[in-house]
Amino acid sequence: MSARSELRIMRGREWSRPVRPARREVLSAIPELEEGRPPLLFVPGFGHGAWAFAEHWLGHAASRGFPAYAVSLRGHGGSEPAPEATLRAYAHDVAQVAASLPRQAVLVGHGAGALVVAHAMARYPARGAVLVAPVFGGWGVLGAALRRNPGGTLPAVFGGPLRLNRGQLFSRELPDEEARRYVGRLGRAGRRAQWALLGEPEAEPAVGAPAVLVLGSPDDRVVPASTLTRVARRYGSAPLLFPGMGHDLMLDARWAEPIDAILDWLEKEPAAR
Amino acid sequence: MSTSTDHGRPDPEATSSAVSGDGRPVSDRGDTVCVIGAGASGLTAIKNLREHGFGVDCYERETGIGGAWNWRHDRSPVYASTHLISSKPFTQFPDFPMPDSWPDYPHHSQLLSYFERYADHFDLRSHIWFGTEVIRVEPAEGERWDVTTRSTGGYGPERTSRYAAVVIANGHNWSPKLPRYEGLEQFRGEIMHASSYKDPAQLRGKRVLVVGAGNTGCDIAVEAAQQASRCWHSTRRGYWYAPKYVLGRPADQVNDSLLALRVPLRVRQWLYHWTMRLTVGDLTRFGLPKPDHRVYETHPIANSQLVYYVGHGGIGPVPDIARFHPYAVELADGREIDPEVVIFATGYLPRFEFLDASVFGDSAGAGRPTLWLNAFTPGHPTLAVAGLVQPDSGLFTLSHWQMVLFARLLRARRDRPERAAAFAQRVRDRAGERYSGQVKESSRHWFEVGHADYLRAVERALVDLEAK
Numbered sequence: 001m002s003a004r005s006e007l008r009i010m011r012g013r014e015w016s017r018p019v020r021p022a023r024r025e026v027l028s029a030i031p032e033l034e035e036g037r038p039p040l041l042f043v044p045g046f047g048h049g050a051w052a053f054a055e056h057w058l059g060h061a062a063s064r065g066f067p068a069y070a071v072s073l074r075g076h077g078g079s080e081p082a083p084e085a086t087l088r089a090y091a092h093d094v095a096q097v098a099a100s101l102p103r104q105a106v107l108v109g110h111g112a113g114a115l116v117v118a119h120a121m122a123r124y125p126a127r128g129a130v131l132v133a134p135v136f137g138g139w140g141v142l143g144a145a146l147r148r149n150p151g152g153t154l155p156a157v158f159g160g161p162l163r164l165n166r167g168q169l170f171s172r173e174l175p176d177e178e179a180r181r182y183v184g185r186l187g188r189a190g191r192r193a194q195w196a197l198l199g200e201p202e203a204e205p206a207v208g209a210p211a212v213l214v215l216g217s218p219d220d221r222v223v224p225a226s227t228l229t230r231v232a233r234r235y236g237s238a239p240l241l242f243p244g245m246g247h248d249l250m251l252d253a254r255w256a257e258p259i260d261a262i263l264d265w266l267e268k269e270p271a272a273r
Numbered sequence: 274m275s276t277s278t279d280h281g282r283p284d285p286e287a288t289s290s291a292v293s294g295d296g297r298p299v300s301d302r303g304d305t306v307c308v309i310g311a312g313a314s315g316l317t318a319i320k321n322l323r324e325h326g327f328g329v330d331c332y333e334r335e336t337g338i339g340g341a342w343n344w345r346h347d348r349s350p351v352y353a354s355t356h357l358i359s360s361k362p363f364t365q366f367p368d369f370p371m372p373d374s375w376p377d378y379p380h381h382s383q384l385l386s387y388f389e390r391y392a393d394h395f396d397l398r399s400h401i402w403f404g405t406e407v408i409r410v411e412p413a414e415g416e417r418w419d420v421t422t423r424s425t426g427g428y429g430p431e432r433t434s435r436y437a438a439v440v441i442a443n444g445h446n447w448s449p450k451l452p453r454y455e456g457l458e459q460f461r462g463e464i465m466h467a468s469s470y471k472d473p474a475q476l477r478g479k480r481v482l483v484v485g486a487g488n489t490g491c492d493i494a495v496e497a498a499q500q501a502s503r504c505w506h507s508t509r510r511g512y513w514y515a516p517k518y519v520l521g522r523p524a525d526q527v528n529d530s531l532l533a534l535r536v537p538l539r540v541r542q543w544l545y546h547w548t549m550r551l552t553v554g555d556l557t558r559f560g561l562p563k564p565d566h567r568v569y570e571t572h573p574i575a576n577s578q579l580v581y582y583v584g585h586g587g588i589g590p591v592p593d594i595a596r597f598h599p600y601a602v603e604l605a606d607g608r609e610i611d612p613e614v615v616i617f618a619t620g621y622l623p624r625f626e627f628l629d630a631s632v633f634g635d636s637a638g639a640g641r642p643t644l645w646l647n648a649f650t651p652g653h654p655t656l657a658v659a660g661l662v663q664p665d666s667g668l669f670t671l672s673h674w675q676m677v678l679f680a681r682l683l684r685a686r687r688d689r690p691e692r693a694a695a696f697a698q699r700v701r702d703r704a705g706e707r708y709s710g711q712v713k714e715s716s717r718h719w720f721e722v723g724h725a726d727y728l729r730a731v732e733r734a735l736v737d738l739e740a741k
Contacts, residue, residue, distance in 0.1 A: 123367070
């Protein structure tokens with residue numbers, strides 16, 4: 001699972017087959033006073049839409065002075081349906097939205113959205129990047145998912161939908177009713193994008209050398225703690241941990257702690273300011 | 274990523290300690306890099322140098338960004354209907370995509386708004402001194418440069434600042450090239466260069482002769498076919514008029530799917546000729562001369578409409594001009610035609626009026642420097658030219674990677690001098706290299722490059738520079 005080190009300039013295959021445009025849903029929360037802080041672009045993981053961030057994090061980031069945006073990847077949330085979407089199409093969506101923001105953005109990816117961000121960083125010079133409970137694929141993640149939730153995971157291997165359950169996504173602290181509501185809103189990613197996760201798709205090196213923060217929970221039932229460490233090491237740091245939380249840190253009961261940690265990091269990280 | 278020299282106006286009173294060769298005070302700008310011009314290539318120079326941690330002072334003679342693509346600028350060659358020749362994926366900067374909602378071939382006004390957004394997104398304007406032109410660039414001790422500027426139009430005092438490096442991004446489509454013809458002075462009709470052609474209303478109801486079969490010449494001929502009472506199109510040789518779409522997709526995208534498969538040039542030429550026969554057909558049937566070269570040997574012409582209007586009689590193809598008479602033009606085949614307006618779409622020549630020609634090894638002063646990768650000068654490791662390439666594709670991707678390479682070279686000069694020295698040696702050894710197949714010799718084609726060959730060469734240079 002090593003980032004591909006060499007730079008690729010000639011991208012004939014990519015240029016000759018541009019990603020087909022798709023209508024995208026972008027939700028936002030803008031602070032009332034422009035404070036010169038960089039915009040944040042939140043990228044939800046597979047199955048989630050921009051709503052997952054609109055629930056708590058967008059408003060909270062805006063209240064601390066950061067213009068906050070969340071995109072629904074094609075086929076998710078309010079974006080155009082795209083059953084044949086690929087990982088490349090998702091990364092294209094992120095780069096498109098990031099480039100449309102008024103200023104250079106910080107990309108925040110959650111779950112498999114972190115992998116999408118890692119790929120988008122090779123096509124857009126992010127000011128910084130935050131990978132929240134990153135799912136970078138590979139057999140380890142599949143094994144963990146099969147153990148926890150065989151019924152919801154197995155169909156995905158054969159191109160069916162991936163169904164995550166309450167136990168994988170949330171801690172016990174989150175009221176049942178809320179958890180059920182969130183799980184009910186989950187959609188699914190394109191099967192080609194799901195299959196891509198099996199192959200541990202390598203991202204090209206990020207352009208513009210952005211600072212990267214990795215955070216997650218040691219009690220995450222989707223991303224093992226060892227994966228967190230591995231991803232963080234790839235970007236030359238150690239993960240920031242929030243024990244007792246589930247995979248969906250932005251929806252879980254103590255959602256404020258991780259977002260405050262992210263914003264604190266952005267305030268003191270010179271490269272991301 | 275910021276340095277102390279970021280925002281200050283170069284101020285001779287406060288910082289002058291050095292003195293130039295002829296005794297003028299020089300303000301020392303430390304490690305700051307000077308960028309000349311805030312067009313497409315200048316903007317990507319600022320952005321990439323900033324990204325690599327360098328301070329930048331950019332001088333722009335106009336009051337806005339966009340260079341040639343800003344139609345308000347007096348040096349801008351664009352006309353009302355200018356559209357891109359290359360499709361979006363080949364045109365955009367590789368790290369700043371054009372919006373999905375734009376067409377395959379955007380209009381020049383969209384391109385300008387793209388540059389405006391690029392400048393705002395990466396906060397480039399605070400590094401640009403608008404309304405300031407560079408009048409002299411001279412080498413100073415320690416491989417640094419003295420850059421002398423003044424307000425555009427010659428007002429105000431001259432200021433000289435000393436920079437660690439200079440990027441020349443003054444564009445190559447602003448100094449018109451006018452051919453000489455016998456009797457041109459006696460001609461009583463109107464004569465203009467394509468650079469002063471702005472709007473088809475200039476042609477309405479007139480008899481128009483368009484000279485030159487570049488992309489501009491073909492565009493103007495097509496507009497004349499719709500507006501003028503009569504249109505002749507004079508070309509020196511036969512060309513390949515490629516349609517903008519083949520097989521239902523932008524033609525350059527189809528071409529690059531072959532390039533990605535590394536199909537050899539001869540096979541691609543054969544496929545291209547075959548596709549052209551199927552789509553455009555036999556041009557000699559319309560009275561156009563047969564191309565005397567294979568495709569990819571001259572700058573490609575992408576124009577789906579030219580042949581259409583020739584077929585409808587709107588454009589009359591004629592050979593080269595022999596001489597001008599007061600009220601007529603004599604053609605090479607002896608015919609005489611009587612245009613009221615003659616438009617020379619005969620191209621532009623690069624010019625570096627602020628730089629001594631010897632720096633570039635261009636002793637003839639013909640605006641034809643000897644460079645490696647069309648960007649690096651032997652013996653001057655801190656000087657780079659951005660965008661002096663004429664690719665068979667979009668230019669901005671190429672300028673972007675040139676400037677990434679230059680920024681990393683400057684960084685290597687500081688951190689790994691032995692690498693930078695090896696790079697300088699390569700520049701000396703390989704200056705003048707070409708990055709295309711065989712190309713027809715002409716003052717327009719000496720900096721013609723194939724985008725695939727060129728980008729692969731830049732990629733190799735980057736890998737060599739950064740190798741362990």
